[in-house]
Amino acid sequence: MTLREVNSEFIHISSLVQHATEGKSLLLPVESRFSLDEVEMQGTWSHNSPSGTRITLVSFTRETTIIDMMYRNRILFKGPNLSLLIPKLNQEDEGDYRLSLNIKFLNNTELNKEEKTVHVTVDVPVSAPVIEKNPTYAVIEDKANVTWTCSVERGTRVVFRWLRDNVALVPGDRYYFSQDSSTLLISPVRKEDKGTYCCVASNPVSQSRHSRALELNVYYGPYNLEVNSVQGLRTGEVFTINPGELVFFECQADSNPPNTYVWISKSRNSTQVITEGPRLEVLSYRLAQAEEYMCRAFNNVTQKQDEAQFTLVVASLGTGQEKHTQEGSSVSPLAAITVGSLFIIACMLLFFLRRTCHPKRVLMNIYNRPLSEQKRPHRSGHEDATEDFGIYEFVSIPGKMESAQASCRSLARLESVQDMHTTIYDVIRHVPETPSHSLLK
Numbered sequence: 001m002t003l004r005e006v007n008s009e010f011i012h013i014s015s016l017v018q019h020a021t022e023g024k025s026l027l028l029p030v031e032s033r034f035s036l037d038e039v040e041m042q043g044t045w046s047h048n049s050p051s052g053t054r055i056t057l058v059s060f061t062r063e064t065t066i067i068d069m070m071y072r073n074r075i076l077f078k079g080p081n082l083s084l085l086i087p088k089l090n091q092e093d094e095g096d097y098r099l100s101l102n103i104k105f106l107n108n109t110e111l112n113k114e115e116k117t118v119h120v121t122v123d124v125p126v127s128a129p130v131i132e133k134n135p136t137y138a139v140i141e142d143k144a145n146v147t148w149t150c151s152v153e154r155g156t157r158v159v160f161r162w163l164r165d166n167v168a169l170v171p172g173d174r175y176y177f178s179q180d181s182s183t184l185l186i187s188p189v190r191k192e193d194k195g196t197y198c199c200v201a202s203n204p205v206s207q208s209r210h211s212r213a214l215e216l217n218v219y220y221g222p223y224n225l226e227v228n229s230v231q232g233l234r235t236g237e238v239f240t241i242n243p244g245e246l247v248f249f250e251c252q253a254d255s256n257p258p259n260t261y262v263w264i265s266k267s268r269n270s271t272q273v274i275t276e277g278p279r280l281e282v283l284s285y286r287l288a289q290a291e292e293y294m295c296r297a298f299n300n301v302t303q304k305q306d307e308a309q310f311t312l313v314v315a316s317l318g319t320g321q322e323k324h325t326q327e328g329s330s331v332s333p334l335a336a337i338t339v340g341s342l343f344i345i346a347c348m349l350l351f352f353l354r355r356t357c358h359p360k361r362v363l364m365n366i367y368n369r370p371l372s373e374q375k376r377p378h379r380s381g382h383e384d385a386t387e388d389f390g391i392y393e394f395v396s397i398p399g400k401m402e403s404a405q406a407s408c409r410s411l412a413r414l415e416s417v418q419d420m421h422t423t424i425y426d427v428i429r430h431v432p433e434t435p436s437h438s439l440l441k
Contacts, residue, residue, distance in 0.1 A: 010032065010033050010034050010101070010103055010112060010114055011030055011031065011032050011033065011082065011099070011101060011114055011116060012030070012031040012033065013028070013029065013030055013031070013099075013116045013118060014029065014031070015118070016116070016117065016118050016119065017118070017119045017120075017121075018118060018119070018120045018121070019121050019123065019204035019205055020089050020093075020120060020121065020122050020123070020205070021089070021122070021123060021124075021125060021205045022089055022090060022091065022122050022123065022124050023088060023089065023090075024088070024089060025085065025086060025087045025088060025089070026085070026086045026089055026093075026120065027083060027084075027085050027086075028083060028084040028085075028086075028097055028118055028120075029081075029083045030081055030082040030083045030084075030099065030116070031081070032081055032082060034103065034105075036062055036080065038105055038106055038107075039062070039103050039104060039105050039106065040061075040062060040103075040104045040106070041061065041062055041101060041102060041103045041104070042060075042061050042101075042102045043059075043060055043061075043082065043099065043100055043101035043102065044056050044057075044058060044059050044060070044099075044100050045057045045058040045077070045084050045097060045098070045099055046097070046098050046100070047093075047095055047096070047097055047098075048095050048096040048097075048098065049092070049094070049095045050094055050095055055068065055070075055071075056068060057071050057075055057084070057097075058075070058077045058084070060077065060079065060082075065077055065079055074086065074087070074088075075087075082099065082101070084097065084099075089122050090122065091122055093120065093122055094120060094121055094122045095119075095120060096117050096118070096119050096120075097117070097118045097120060098115060098116070098117045098118075099115065099116045099117075099118075100113075100114075100115050101113070101114045101115070121157070121204060123155075123156045123157055123203050123204055123205045123206075124154055124155055124156045124203075124205075125154065125155065125203070125205055125206045126152055126154065126155035126158055126201050126202060126203050126206040126209055127152045127153045127154040127155060127209075128152070128201075128209050128211070129150050129151065129152050129160070129199050129200070129201040129209060129210070129211040130150070130151050130152070130153075130211060131148065131149070131150050131197070131198060131199050131211040131212065131214055132148070132149045132150075132151075133146060133147070133148055133197070133214050133216070134146070134147045134148075134149075138217035138218065138219055139189050139216075139217075139218060139219070140189075140218075140219045140220075140301060140302055141188070141189055141190050141191050141193075141218050141219065141220040141302070142188050142189075142190065143188070144188065144189050145185065145186060145187040145188060145189065146185075146186045146187075146189050146193070146216060147183065147184070147185050147186075148162065148183065148184040148185075148186075148197060148199070149182065149183050149184075150162075150182050150183075150184075150199035150201065150211060151182065152201050155201065155203055155206065156203060157203045157204060158180070158182075158201050158202070158203050159180075159181070159201070159202050159203060160180060160181040160182045160199055160200070160201055161181065161199065161200040161202075161208075162177075162181070162184050162197065162198075162199055162200075163197065163198050163199070163200065164193075164195045164196065164197050165195045165196055169184070174186055174187055174188065174190070174193075182199075189216075189218055190218070190220075191218055191220040191221070191223075191256075193216060193218055194216055194217060194218040194220075194256075195215075195216060196213045196214070196215055196216075197213065197214050197215075197216055198210055198211050198212065198213045198214070199211045217256075218256065219256055219257065219299070219301040219302055220255065220256055220299075220302060221253060221254050221255030221256060221259065221299050221302065221304065222253035222254065222255040222259050222297040222298075222299055222304060222305065222306045223253060223254040223255065223306075224253060224254050225251070225252070225253040225295070225297050225306040225307070225308045226251075226252055226253070226308060227249055227250070227251050227295050227308045227310055228249070228250050228252070229247060229248060229249045229250065230248075231245065231247045231248065232245070232247055232317070233317055237309065237310045237311060238310070238311045238312075238313060239310060239311070239312050239313070240313045240314075240315050240317060241282075241284050241312065241313070241314060241315075241317075242284065242314075242315075242316060242317050243284055243314055243315075243316065244284055245284045246281065246282075246283055246284070247281075247282045247284065247312075248279060248280070248281055248282075249263075249279070249280040249282070249293075249295075250278060250279055251263070251278050251279075251280070251295035251297065251308065252278065253297040253306060255297065255299050255302075257299070257300070257301055259297040259298055259299055260276070260297070260298050260300065261276060261277055261278045261295060261296070261297055261298075262275075262276050262295075262296045262298070263275050263276070263277075263280045263293065263294070263295055263296075264293065264294045264295075264296060265291060265292070265293055266291075266292040266293065266294060266309075267291075267292075271294075274293075280293070280295070282312060284314045289314075290311055290312065290313045290314075291311070291312050292309060292310070292311050292312075293309070293310055293311075293312060294307055294308065294309045294310075295307065295308045
């Protein structure tokens, strides 16, 4: 309610809305901002009920006070400060209380009029709320609705609120509230609706009061089915284990009530149930080749199921594989092929480089020189030493070095001779300034 005010200069009321409790007293205080000795005044307190009936409760001047006979035992008027007291409230006392005042100062002929209106509500305190759920048993998601109701034995102008796990609920896609929020309908029920519910009741004269909590149990699932193992190496849906290793697999899914699990081995033409339960044990030495497996989870209440397939391969993983597996790492087959290819290429390059720079090639170059150069009188090799730097290998081949006319074809096959004796000399890289006299003789 709003205050209708002609002039706010002479009187003041601190609160223009009063929430009162039934059976208790209520004071409507007025603060006058003038001296009663300096004015002549005339005024009234009146009551407008919610039905529209208006009654003058008090008429007063500076010297006299007249209270309506019907209210002499129900109200008190505080003459000096113009306040009104209601000792014991009931529902009939609700409504608007209006103070009308005419003021004339003794040294002034002007008449001043002023009015103040106070809206008063009378409420009954709220009792503890009672919560109910229908149906009372657990429900299946997407197949059932749940209705919650909240009520109080006592209380007026009650405001209801709903909490799930201490979080306030608001109208939404599947949440429907009655006009006063005393009823909540969830349609249809989903997995996320499970939890603890309670209602909160309050009114202007009562603090929030909570009901007892009720649990909503929802059957759902299976969701997010997964197969995991702490052993071996996992790449996508392929598990690789070492030969002779004993491996355990765990099958898990989110479901209420818990799922039943079945492990199935798949071959080209048939499937075979291996075992039941969330855990599978596999002995790798029994696997002749890669095999496919499947874990099937089934909820007996929701009649829903889910499946997860994977392939099991037996191969040597090398040292430290368990550590890599526990850390969740995996080796890419493409990376392994790349590393192997680079290694092979490096070996080939080293092999061809060694063949190209082999010391025997120098010896072959000497034997392949023209015959005229080979018959020159000097044999020291130092006349043009700059061409003969390097490592020399002198080969003694039994039965094949007697003739000085060894063919280049025989020399080309020197590398294939198995029973030859070789001696390698490192020629000093120094060219004498003048030939030695002993070598010229």
